[in-house]
Amino acid sequence: MAFSTSLPPSVIAKQAKTDESDEPQKKSREDYKKMKELEEARKAGTVPAMQDEEGKDINPHIPQYIMQVPWYFGEHRPTLKHQRPQPEKQKDFSKLTQWFNKGVKDGAITTKFRKGACENCGAMTHKKKDCLERPRKIGAKFTGDSFAPDEHIQPDLEFDYEGKRDRWNGYNPDEHQRVYEEFEKIEQAKRMLKEHDIEKELLEGNEDTEERTDTQTKDDSDDEDKYADDVAMPGQKFETKQRITVRNLRIREDTAKYLYNLDVNSAYYDPKTRSMRDNPFQNTGKEQQTQYHGDNFTRYSGDAQNFAKKQVFAWEAYEHGSDVHIQADPTKLELLAREVKQRKEDTKVQAKNSILEKYGGEEHLEAPPKQLLLAQTEDYVEYSRHGTVLKGAEKPVVRSKYEEDVYINNHTSVWGSYWHAGSWGFKCCCSTIKESYCTGQAGIDAAHERSLIPVEEEQEEIPQKSLLEQHQEKSKDKKKKKKKKNKHKKKKKRESSSESDDSDLSEAEMERRKEKKLKKALKRELESQKKAEVFLAMDERKRPYNSMFEAKAPTEEEMEAWRMKRRREEDPMSNFT
DSSP, X not given: OOOOOXXXXXXXXXXXXXXXXXXXXXXXXXXXXXXXXXXXXXXXXXXXXXXXXXXXXXXXXXXHHHHSOOTTTOOOSOOSGGGSOOGGGOOOGGGGGOOOOOSBOOSOOOSSOOTTSOTTTOOSSSOGGGOOSOOOSSOHHHHOOOOOOOBOOOSXXXXXXXXXXXXXXXXXXXXXXXXXXXXXXXXXXXXXXHHHHHHHHHHTTOTTHHHHHHHHHHHHHTHHHHHHHHSOOTTEEEETTTTEEEEOOOOTTSOOGGGSOOOTTSXXXXXXXXXXXXXXXXXXXXXXXXXXXXXXHHHTSTTHHHHHHHHHHHHHHHHTTOOOOTTTOHHHHHHHHHXXXXXXXXXXXXXXXXXXXXXXXXXXXXXXXXXXXXXXXOOOOEEOTTSOEEESOOOOOOOOSSOOSOOOTTOSSOTTSEEETTEEEBTTTTBOOTTOOOOTHHHHHHHHHTTSSOOOOOOOOOOOOOHHHHHHHHHHHHHHHHHHHXXXXXXXXXXXXXXXXXXXXOHHHHHHHHHHHHHHHHHHHHHHXXXXXXXXXXXXXXXXXXXXXXXXXXXXXXXXXXXHHSOOTTOTTTTOO
């Protein structure tokens, strides 16, 4: 048969060359256009069809993913050999007729437990975890009776993948022959019983016997069909007379989907397919009270999301030049996805190692897990009712981020353990100079002579009081506080009464009292100014806390004394002495 072609032979040769290439190459726009034209010409019959390795024509209407050989098959050109039955993988049907012995062995049953046998039933052919008998309260290993017989084990059984999963593998067809024979015996007994009844009626001289026998035999043959028509199909409403099947919508205990939420703007219900894709309980606060979340909720469960990710990966791989297809080559796609994932992880590890090699800090990554950072201890400590430790080690002191217990210049105490007259020092020698050398007891005696520190009286150890004594002391303190409050109230009453008396005094007497209060206020103001000058002259690091603070509202006399004694910087004669 001669073919008329409208394409030059160079294009056909180039296409044949690309078909036989080892690796898929990315085609340009022109090559893709010419390939489509060649395919259309082959389908139209103007160009000879493609041939496989055996010289057989390949149908041009076969899809490309069927015509292309999988990568693991070993071929690198279009062929249909992989679609035909493979002789090495053809199943040997002769083995299906083979039967091997199974079940329990015939013969005597052992009366003594054997080493290595099942501890539950005493059989030698399986272990306790594979035993199919009822688990006994006391196994046969300890009771020594009721041993189960051994099973037949076929030593040489080599099955392929399908043979291991064949449910009828090793089935003996003779077993079904016995069932068939038993059924035939039952049917024969029924027929004999009917014949006996008919003969009995004939002997009695019944005239209608023959007609009744004919109708009865005809009814017996149609019994099966008659009873089968009356049986209702599960999940269906089957009308035997009209031969119409009506599909049940739902059972009466179920709630219809469109009755979950009667709001018009809720999830849309399609009556034709009886589906509701969205969640009808969305934004209603009842999402946790029901198990129905819409039809789309179940569609995104299982491996649906993984399948979508693999489809996206196949599209991206095809854009980058890898010719993979999720339906045609699922194995190739899976291996390629694993390879890409491994490469990404290797790239992250290499980047991390390069950063650690350049900047260091790998030792900080080897920290213990979080479970061990706040771990519990088994140290036992017992306290008394007064808080002292009776058994065990004392609670460790909370340490700060600064250096502690660092002793310099032969000191036995740290700087800041001693304070006197607004300055810090060492307690071991009462020295207020930070870089001084420790003088010990001599420095303490010298400080006593200069009256820098008061002589500490030896405090006697106060014995711990009982609960009754502590309660009595608390009650005494409460009574003292009440007395002080009452005195304070009486004093306020006296002051209010004195103020009322002042209103009755003459103006001369009031002026005299104001002068006395003003003199006292001026005296206090002078003392406070001197004290302030002393504090201002000191170094602010050695100045005591709250030295310039007094939480008290000033009186009119104190305000007048402050106005009289305050320093006026704008006065040119203020600093003149």
